[in-house]
Amino acid sequence: MKFTSLFFSIAVCVSLIASGGSEVRASEIHVAKTGSDSASGSHARPYLTINKAASAAQPSDTVTVHAGTYREWVKPVRGGTGESKRITYRAAPGEKVVIKGSERITSWTRQADGVWKVELPNSFFGGYNPCALKVSGGWLNYGKWHHRGDVYLNGEAFYEKETAQEVADARHTWHCQVDDKFTTIRANFGKENPNTELAEINVRESLFMPEITGLKYITVDGFFFLHAAANWAPPVLELQTGAVGPRMGKHWIIQNCTITNARCVGIILGHAPGVDYDDINAYGDHIIRNNVIRRCGQAGIAGQKGATRSLICGNFIEDTNYRREFGGWETAAIKFHNSVDTVISGNLIRGVFRQQQGAFGIWIDFGNQGIRITRNIIYNTEAATVFLEMNHGPILVDNNILIGQSIRSNSEATVFAHNLFVDCGYEYSPDTRRRSQYYKPHTTKAAGSKSGTAQDDKWFNNIFVRRGLDRVKTASGYASDYNVFLEGAKKSSFGDKNSVVDPYVTRLAVEDNPLGTTITFSMNDAPFRVKGQWVDGELVGIFPTVGQTIEDRYGHPIKVDTDINGRKLTQPIAGPLTNLKQGLNTIVWPIKKHSFVGATLCGRPELWRVLRTGHTPKLRLWEER
Numbered sequence: 001m002k003f004t005s006l007f008f009s010i011a012v013c014v015s016l017i018a019s020g021g022s023e024v025r026a027s028e029i030h031v032a033k034t035g036s037d038s039a040s041g042s043h044a045r046p047y048l049t050i051n052k053a054a055s056a057a058q059p060s061d062t063v064t065v066h067a068g069t070y071r072e073w074v075k076p077v078r079g080g081t082g083e084s085k086r087i088t089y090r091a092a093p094g095e096k097v098v099i100k101g102s103e104r105i106t107s108w109t110r111q112a113d114g115v116w117k118v119e120l121p122n123s124f125f126g127g128y129n130p131c132a133l134k135v136s137g138g139w140l141n142y143g144k145w146h147h148r149g150d151v152y153l154n155g156e157a158f159y160e161k162e163t164a165q166e167v168a169d170a171r172h173t174w175h176c177q178v179d180d181k182f183t184t185i186r187a188n189f190g191k192e193n194p195n196t197e198l199a200e201i202n203v204r205e206s207l208f209m210p211e212i213t214g215l216k217y218i219t220v221d222g223f224f225f226l227h228a229a230a231n232w233a234p235p236v237l238e239l240q241t242g243a244v245g246p247r248m249g250k251h252w253i254i255q256n257c258t259i260t261n262a263r264c265v266g267i268i269l270g271h272a273p274g275v276d277y278d279d280i281n282a283y284g285d286h287i288i289r290n291n292v293i294r295r296c297g298q299a300g301i302a303g304q305k306g307a308t309r310s311l312i313c314g315n316f317i318e319d320t321n322y323r324r325e326f327g328g329w330e331t332a333a334i335k336f337h338n339s340v341d342t343v344i345s346g347n348l349i350r351g352v353f354r355q356q357q358g359a360f361g362i363w364i365d366f367g368n369q370g371i372r373i374t375r376n377i378i379y380n381t382e383a384a385t386v387f388l389e390m391n392h393g394p395i396l397v398d399n400n401i402l403i404g405q406s407i408r409s410n411s412e413a414t415v416f417a418h419n420l421f422v423d424c425g426y427e428y429s430p431d432t433r434r435r436s437q438y439y440k441p442h443t444t445k446a447a448g449s450k451s452g453t454a455q456d457d458k459w460f461n462n463i464f465v466r467r468g469l470d471r472v473k474t475a476s477g478y479a480s481d482y483n484v485f486l487e488g489a490k491k492s493s494f495g496d497k498n499s500v501v502d503p504y505v506t507r508l509a510v511e512d513n514p515l516g517t518t519i520t521f522s523m524n525d526a527p528f529r530v531k532g533q534w535v536d537g538e539l540v541g542i543f544p545t546v547g548q549t550i551e552d553r554y555g556h557p558i559k560v561d562t563d564i565n566g567r568k569l570t571q572p573i574a575g576p577l578t579n580l581k582q583g584l585n586t587i588v589w590p591i592k593k594h595s596f597v598g599a600t601l602c603g604r605p606e607l608w609r610v611l612r613t614g615h616t617p618k619l620r621l622w623e624e625r
Contacts, residue, residue, distance in 0.1 A: 026060035029053045033068035050074045050089070050099070059085040059217070067095035071103060074208045079249060080217030086253075089208075091222035101204035101243070102152060102227035108194045111186065115168050116194050120183045128205050130229035131176040131183045135264065135297075135326050138234040142356050143326025148229045148263050149176060151187045152200045155226075157261050157295070158187060159323055202229040202263065208244045213272040214283070219253040220244065228262040233270060234330050235304040235337045235366070240270025243296075248272035248283045248306050258292040259300075266293040266317075269310065269336070270303030277305055280340060280444045284308035292515065293317045298330055300349075304337040308444065309553055313345040314590065316515060320352045321359065331358025332387070333378075338437070340444055341370040341553040348517060348589045352381040359383040360408075364391055367437040369546060370553070372396045375564045375576075377517065377589050379403035379510060385424055388414055390436040390452045393543050396550045398535070399564045399576040401519060401587065403510065406467070410452035413477075413543040415550055416459045417535040417560050420521075420575050422508055425467040428454050441548040442555055448545075454478075456543050461532045461560075463575040464489035465506055469496070477544075482532040484574040502526040519587045527580055532572030535560040565591055 028043070031053050035046035047053050050070055053063040059080045080086040091097035108116040122129060130149035151158040151174040158174045161167050167175045167188050174187040185201065187194070207225045228243035239247075242265030246252040259266040267288055276282050283306060293300035293315060300317035301307075317333040333349040336342060344362060352359045361378035364371055368391045378385040378400070385402040388395060393413020406425040407416075431452035440447045456477035459469060468489035469480060480495035486506055491499050508521040533539055537549035537557030550558045561569050564576035564587065573580060577587070 026062075027058075029056055029061055029063045030066065031063065031070075032066040033070075054089075057087045059087060062088045062090065064090055064092050065097045065223070066092045067097060069098045069100060071100050071204075073101065073204045073206050074099065076208075076210045076215055076218060077212065079215035080251075082217060083251070086217045086219050088219040088221065089223075090219070096224065097222070098224040098226065099207050100200070100226045101207050101229055102150075102200035102202045104198065104200050106195045106199070108187075108189075108199065113168055114171060114188045114190045115186055116189055117184065117186045120185070122178070122181060122183055125183070125203050128203070128229070129178065129183060130202055130205075130263070131185065132178040133231070135232045137232040138236065139329035140232050140234070140326065141328030146326045147176060148202075148205075148231055149185075150202045150227065150229070150261065150263060151185065152198075152202075152227065152261070153187075153189055153192060153194065154198050157323070160325060200227065202227040204228065205230050206241055206243060206245070209241065209268075210247050210249070213247050213249075213274045215246065215249040217251045218246065218249065220255070220257065221253070222256045223258075225257060225259045225266075226261055230262065230264055230268075232298055232326075232330065233265045233268055233302060235271070237271055237304075238273050240265075240268050240272070240303055240306075242266060242268030242270075242302070245269060245303070246286060246306070248275045250283050250285050252286045253289075254291065255287065255289045256291065258294070259296070260294045262296040264296065264298040265302050266296040266299070267291070267301045268303050269301065269306035271305065278445055280308060280442070284310055284339075286310040288312045288315065290314045291316070295319045295322055297321055297323070297326065299335050300333045302330070302332070302335040305339060305444070307336045307339040307342045309341045310339075311343045311345065312347065313343070315347045316590075317347065317349050318351045322351065322353055324353050324355045327354050327359075328357050332360040332363035333381075334361070335363040335365060336368060336371075337365050338367045338444075339364075339371065340368070340439060341442060342368070343372045343374070344376065345372070346375045346591050347377075349376065349378045350380045350512070350517070352383070354382050357383075360387040361385040361402075361405075363387045363389065364395065364411075365389040367391065368395070369439050370394060370442065370548070370551065372398070372550075372558070373400060375399045375566075375591060377401045377403075377519070377587075381405050384408035384427070390431060390434060392436070392438040392450055392545045393456065394540075394546065394548060394550050396558060396560075398560050399562070401564070401576060403508075409457075410454075412453065413456040413545065414458070415535065415540055416457075417461050418563070418574070418576050419462045420465070421462060421467070422465040422506075423467055424464075426469060426472050428472065430454060438546050441546065441551070442553060447547075450545060456545075458540060459483060459492070459495075460535050460539065461530075461572055461574045463527065465508065468492075482530050482572070482574065484526045484530060486526065498530060500526045500529050516589045518589075521585055523580060523582055523585055525582055527574040528582075530574055532574060534572050 030046035032046040037052040039045035171190040230241040233240040243262040245268035359382040388411040391411040454475035459480040469492035470490035474494035536559040563578040
């Protein structure tokens with residue numbers, strides 16, 4: 001009897017600890033195409049719409065959505081209250097769940113030469129008609145006549161034209177006209193009949209984004225998102241929108257999703273009204289991982305301030321702005337403004353396009369601090385692989401493979417360590433006309449502002465192929481050493497005393513596959529002739545402008561002691577591979593163990609384990625051996 005009472009007391013104690021001292025109500029709410037919104041939401045009697053489930057979901061609940069296409073903008077009305085009390089929205093395991101911002105149109109009438117026309121009452125669109133709204137906003141420099149609308153045939157987006165005659169002249173194009181009562185769309189479907197094929201037009205601004213600012217602890221897992229019609233999303237807007245986003249919430253996890261043909265931004269981590277931006281604990285702390293983001297018009301992932309303290313890892317972003325219809329100084333696979341202590345890790349970025357400006361791989365723009373760009377692979381960008389614009393550091397760029405375009409910068413206090421740069425130089429252009437903020441370390445409270453001037457950049461333990469550092473002009477605090485320069489790449493004029501220059505030809509090759517890439521290259525003994533140093537706070541020192549070294553979000557100095565695969569380095573070696581060998585080397589993406597990087601970088605393994613899984617670890621009263 002005493003044993004039973006003791007066991008019961010322990011069980012109650014553990015339950016209270018796990019629940020924060022209150023009863024946890026957890027249920028699974030089901031949504032299916034066979035359901036009804038007047039049903040109970042059980043597995044046997046599911047709801048029909050995800051929004052109905054969202055209106056019912058409480059902290060700790062899971063909304064499981066079953067196979068099918070759901071044409072709705074999901075607008076959560078509440079969030080969770082803690083890591084163990086998240087609200088999780090997930091696709092049912094093994095089932096394909098598609099959420100679309102488009103509607104199917106089957107009332108087209110044939111005109112001539114493959115052109116079909118449909119006339120829709122403006123009421124069809126409700127309060128948001130993408131055909132009546134143009135893409136607009138700051139730093140949009142070309143294609144301003146384009147609308148937020150789109151036309152799709154069997155999943156392929158058409159190209160918008162300014163005139164009906166241009167549509168008659170080219171297949172897979174469209175044109176729209178809107179008056180007080182009707183929206184008329186003409187599209188060239190070639191030999192296809194849009195009434196029997198899958199012809200769609202977009203009608204919804206977003207696909208999964210609350211209309212309430214600041215919701216916390218929401219997980220979005222495993223969905224296919226298509227055809228969002230949100231506007232161009234530059235900084236300084238009161239509200240930045242995209243296909244999916246937390247609207248300046250906190251502790252969201254967006255994972256295992258596929259986002260395709262967002263008119264502008266796929267995942268938006270940006271401005272929203274009603275936020276105290278000086279309070280770093282009020283927003284951010286998201287995990288955006290393992291998503292496939294394709295064919296977005298402006299950016300795959302972007303936003304101002306909302307990426308603060310977030311982990312962006314394991315995402316595959318390709319064909320950004322592939323139609324080159326509109327663009328400007330906001331076009332990039334990943335672009336953040338004013339973010340603090342953000343980690344961008346293990347992503348594959350390829351295919352970023354433009355007519356004129358933009359088209360960068362990763363763009364860290366204006367007043368970012370404590371950023372780490374690590375273990376990414378970037379190639380086939382029409383502008384810089386990485387653009388560091390108007391930041392005052394520290395920024396740590398380590399264990400990346402950057403191929404093709406140069407790194408571009410007018411920032412300071414950037415550390416480049418253990419990277420493989422192929423045809424990728426460094427271009428610095430000072431900007432003395434503008435000033436950007438820097439902050440008290442690990443806060444968003446402004447400490448001052450400065451113009452963009454060169455100082456305190458460092459290059460250690462890198463491999464340069466064909467392009468090196470010989471064109472980089474020396475500046476205050478610049479340092480470079482323990483690097484390897486191959487195939488004609490030249491060392492810097494201000495350092496590299498212990499670096500090696502060798503004419504060896506690496507024969508690097510990149511082989512694409514639909515969801516990844518394989519990179520092969522040969523190596524001789526050049527990296528093994530360099531006795532490198534650990535890249536850490538002691539080697540780098542304190543950066544004078546911001547008063548900190550390379551640090552994690554908790555102020556702990558970072559030591560670069562893992563490679564691109566997350567393996568521990570036994571000793572410093574140039575490049576991103578701890579197991580680099582003479583002869584043929586191979587790097588494959590997806591990179592295994594990329595999720596582990598969160599624990600490595602952020603100094604709190606137990607916290608990041610909880611964040612990654614969305615579950616608290618089981619409490620044990622004994623140790624298993």
